Amino acid sequence: MSEGRRAVADPGPDHRPAPDHRPAPDEERRAARGVLHRTENGVSWITLDRPEVMNAVSREQRERIIALLTDASADPAVRAVVITATGEGFCAGADLRGGRPEASASADHTSADHTSGGHTSADHTSASHTSASHTSADHTSASHTSASHTSADHTSASHTSADHTSASHTSDASAAGGRERVPGDVARMIRLGAQPFIAAVLDCEKPVIAAVNGTAAGIGAHLAFACDLVLASESARFIEVFVRRGLVPDGGGAYLLPRLVGPQRAKELMFFGDALSAADAERMGLVNRVVAADDLEKTARAWAERLAQGPTRALALTKHLVNASLDTDRASAFAAEASAVEIAMTTRDANEGVASFVERRTPEYRGR
Template sequence: MADSAAEPELLWELGADGVAWLTLNRPKAGNSISGAQREEIIARLSAASGDARVRAIVLTGAGTRHFCTGADLSGAAAPAADRPEGLPDQPAGSITRTIAGGAQRLISAVLDCDKPVIAAVNGTAAGIGCHLAYACDLVLAADNAKFIELFVRRGLVVDGGGAYLLTRLVGPQRAKELIFFGDDLPAADAHRLGLVNRITPAGELAETAAEWAARLAAGPTVALGLGKRLVNRALDADRATAFGEEAMSVEVNMSSEDGQEGLRAFLERRQPHFRGW
């Protein structure tokens, strides 16, 4: 599948069941993320939060080799000869602004999306590609997938929320091992460490992701979104704050139609029919 003006870098497909498929579509470039693609991903996830038609999202990569091999750095820096004479190669603060406004915004968009996001890791996830998967609420991986904290191999400090995510997912010692060595982490080992929820044969990944997403899309969307927010904040807040946010979330949810439907169904001894609001 060639990258061209006629072939969008990002595919968005929303089904009648409320499941949206967000596909990184640069297979010849390892599904690396360009700046324009990053901005579209952020915009799509932000819009999905407020779109009642979207009830679950699957994030995956095109092709069978790569989920996402990181950021596309092909145009990251202009040659020194192209800069005005006398200006430093990197103006003070420019890299900080680039990271904050780029990779960190991307990861935050996944974490902050009010709808559940499933990563269907169909191949290699490297660099920011690892963090894109780890930021998702659930991670499915093909049995031939692998994860690589590529930064140290390039002499770079981990970015894109990697230290934040890994420390919370696997603890500081394991996080340091992954970040310090940058070794390939096969799907089976990622599953053992708790970075992956389930491994599937490569040919069954899309089907399993569709099944999981359909279950989430049929669930109480407001409750799922509030639950996601509570879990994501649990390690950052003290107990009093966490308990206060939990109580408030319960009250918000009980004002939703799905919250009321769940209560009615319980009292009427029937299965609830959730509508997503």
């Protein structure tokens, strides 16, 4: 008998409740707003689950991920986070359709380019890639649900990703009630959509690992770059696709890339919009390690569970110091460091670390 359930007499066939018709596991997965979530061994696993559009992220998915990252920060039982995806794409950018596959095709929909193997090219990375991320999932807002919505005109479903073109940014009608777009609408959408999405990763108090299983384009690439550690399968590609549609990178791209690879490399990636292989991304310092596709989840689990056994508050403070280091002067950085060290010394884990050293044993950190 399960815990908390009382034993009751069988009321007989005429009074028994109707069978519990819960959705099948696969239906529950799809019903979870395109985001799978589970917590195992102190690790919060966040998985984009719309492989039919190369995991182009909708507004609903974006908000769900923000909520999960916020929860991870506050939950002492969560000590590390992994962000990954199902299918062949990590995240093709922002899905302007707002997760409605039946949305009508856009006249500006660009057919997916094909590369070897029938895979769509960088464009294939979804328009979300393009304006996609430029409109950020926000662009899911009605103002972008017009012509920008793409159809499954894409190659095979598994290789498609809506190639939302700049139409989503140039249409005259705004999704908000169909009114004419006015100056400030798009900027507001970026401020309320793409930017908070990326900020949620940067601000999460637990270490976040990206396990990039395939193409990451537009805001999908920025989602990976915002993570603290990046693992990539050998088939992964990273694409700053905005320039292909005459758009400016959004979702913190111009903030993240120069800090990761320097301004010259960042401009090269953003000016040309070429697909960057996992191996080249590793050489540039955008990826920590490239592994075989079959080893990606295993490696992500090993790294995440190792972090989950570490001094969680010390890791949070270290993350904050590193992320802020390029935005501050030396005096401020040193002052922040001194404060962080003092705060860390008040934690139980710091006491455990010192005690284990004195006692010559392996520390057992509790994340407190």
